[in-house]
Amino acid sequence: MYKKQVWFYVLFIVSCSLFAQTKQVSLEEIWGGAFRANYMQSLQSLNNGTEYIVQEYDRASAEMKVEIYNYKTGEKVRTLFSSNEMEGLNAFQTFTLSENEDKVLLGNQIQRIFRRSTKGIYHVYNLNSKKLTPVANEVIRSPHFSPDGKKVAFVLNNNLYYKDLASNKTTQVTEDGKINEIINGVTDWVYEEEFSLVRAFDWNKDGSQLAFIRFDETEVPEFSMDMYGTYGNDLYPSQEIFKYPKAGEANAKVSLHIYDVASNKIKAIDLGEYEYIPRLQWTNDAEILSVQTTNRHQNEINLHFVDTENYKSEIVLSEKDEAYVDVDFDLTFLADNSFIWTSEKDGWNHIYHYNADGKLRNQITQGNWEVTNYYGYDADSKRIFYQSTENGSVNRGVYSTKTNGKYKKELAALEGTNSASFSTDFTYFINTYQNVEQPPVYTLHDAKNGNQIRLIENNDELKNKISQYDFSEKEISSIEVNGNELNMWMVKPTDFDASKKYPLFMYQYSGPGSQSVSNTFMGSNDYWFQMLANKGYIVVCVDGRGTGYKGRDFKKITQKELGKFELEDQTEAARILGNKPWIDANRIGIWGWSYGGFMASNAIFQSNDVFSTAIAVAPVTSWRFYDTIYTERYMTTPQENPSGYDNNSPISHVNKLKGKYLLIHGGGDDNVHVQNSMQLIEALIQANKQFDWRIYPDKNHGIYGGNTRLHLYNLMTDFILENL
Secondary structure, eight states, X not given: OHHHHHHHHHHHHHHHHHHHTTBOOOHHHHHHTTTOOOOOOOOEEOTTSSEEEXXXXXXXXXXXXXXXXXXXXXXXXXXXXXXXXXXXXXXXSEEEEOTTSSEEEEEEEEEEOSSSOEEEEEEEEETTTOOEEESOSSOBEEEEEOTTSSEEEEEETTXXXXXXXTTTEEEEOOOOOBTTTEEESBOOHHHHHHSOOOBOEEEOTTSSEEEEEEEEOTTSOEEEEEEOOSTTTOSSOEEEEEEOOBTTSOOOEEEEEEEETTTTEEEEEOOOSOSEEEEEEEOSSTTEEEEEEEOTTOOEEEEEEEETTTTEEEEEEEEEOSSOOOOOSOOEEOTTSOEEEEEOTTSSOEEEEEOTTSOEEEEOOXXXXXXXXXXXXXXXXXXXXXXXXXXXXXXBEEEEEETTSOSOEEEEOOSSEEEEEEOTTSSEEEEEEEOSSSOOEEEXXXXXXXXXXXXXXXXXXXXXXXXXXXXXXXXXXXXXXTTEEEEEEEEOOTTOOTTSOXXXXXXXXXXTTOOOOOSOOXXXXXXXXXXXXXXXXXXXXXEOTTOSSSOHHHHHTTTTOTTHHHHHHHHHHHHHHHTSTTEEEEEEEEEEETHHHHHHHHHHHHTTTTOSEEEEXXXXXXXXXXXXXXXHHHHOOTTTOHHHHHHTOGGGGGGGOOSEEEEEEETTOSSSOTHHHHHHHHHHHHTTOOOEEEEETTOOTTOOSTTHHHHHHHHHHHHHHHHO
């Protein structure tokens, strides 16, 4: 009797386990957050290098705190400050410490403007005196401490101000700011989007001078978007109007200025000929400002040093490329004002060390692989810390090396993706490791040798949950296409049978320097791909020519012809895969978002003998509609390169549509304007082509909010099931 009970119990457990492993994923789970991984919230290292701070909210007491933790033990040490100790401020959304950590800038009522920009109400809290001081009594932008923590500069109504915290006096630096005409100290739309730059001012090391960029966008054409609001609450649409320079049109005229606090005077700086000022940064010398300028084609970048004793500018470093030169944030000044710089001038992105006069000291890293993240320089150990593709272009490892390029150490390079966050003094780093099967694992390491000190989070709960579902392996491999080995991943149905034929559904982004095939864990789309696979589809992604991390030549081959080589590779990859005995070559679909939507549209139009179905979300339909900085970097202007713009534009090929096509766009997209889809819709109508389309009112480029994403993916899923 006892043995029978045991066997019954074992069989019950096994059957439950088998049942659990056959769960099918739903869109409600995917977009309801059921598979959300545990992530470490953004932490900030304190100057001592042994402690870090994290913002936390106590729901029971409605108290917002910033807590101090010990790196080595992970234990909470003390509370740095709390909303309960402040009179006049019940809560805060953001915080920024001054460099000497005796004051904190607190943000509240934060409102998003565009992708990276915000505005809000800000206060300074003195951690010693416990005094709370408003920076301004109005909504402001980009408040920033001076290095000594005695002043805060900010932008209000397109003018630059600063507040002296000791005297409580506010000084207006500029007076000509005007919405949609003149901007001082913050960037216009296109700089924010394409140069990732929002705050366009910087204090020098002793807080005596303030450098800023002025934008004159008077001649930049305006773009307007009708916003329809919520049903029942808005009787009339509102309109958002902002300056947006489209390819070939006038950019804002930008100029560099330096404000002297003592004299209360502004000096305009002559930088010679240039189109853009994408970076400004004071060096370790309080009298030397570094500025980067580039021409309109962005194939030449100059690093200027401005000496504020005479306000003269000198070019200390110049880089040129037949295609374009990337702008990044990797410039670091050492104590002697020599500097670290990254460049792909030898064909791969690497780290270089230059003297203060711009003379090359040495190339620090080299090889047929790319530096993908420059973490910084430790003056004590004289070591550079970086992330790279040394272990393969789909993987990432963390390394350190001396400034002479010798004595390299592998700190975290387990096959997969490693990403590091270092303490201020480079004593420790928190490594985030993941691969296609492993959710993010967070571990603390000794930065000297990479030895693991402790496990912080392993996401085992998510991994165990996923094991209950009927998910397939995400297979990373490569495919030879048009003479190149292209990275590829594939997801097959769990009950895959090589004797059957399956429809093929291809995903891609394909934009310059991008990567969609990587050894990383699943995101929301991956769960959707798993769902599609278990409905009988083979899902594939191929990174074709023009994508990143395989060298300069592979990436820049698409110059002046965006869409040409990318389409050739997607089409040929589809043909090769369609020849597999288990793929139905008559049922090949493709989809993508943004640049990927541009590509999916081109595929269904120009390669109509290969692709029978396509979905394009928020696509660029002609590069003539997109912004100057991004588009002209790769295409030059429409006036110079009309055939490059038109030959590979989906609008130019609407008459070739044969298959099933779904076009989707957000009506409030400030990035890829809904104009792109509206013009394509009209072209398709006039070509008498039948297709499906959907506009999501007031939604931006991400098309989200409320049930929007769930609705969108239900729409796309139904379209695939019905047409592929």
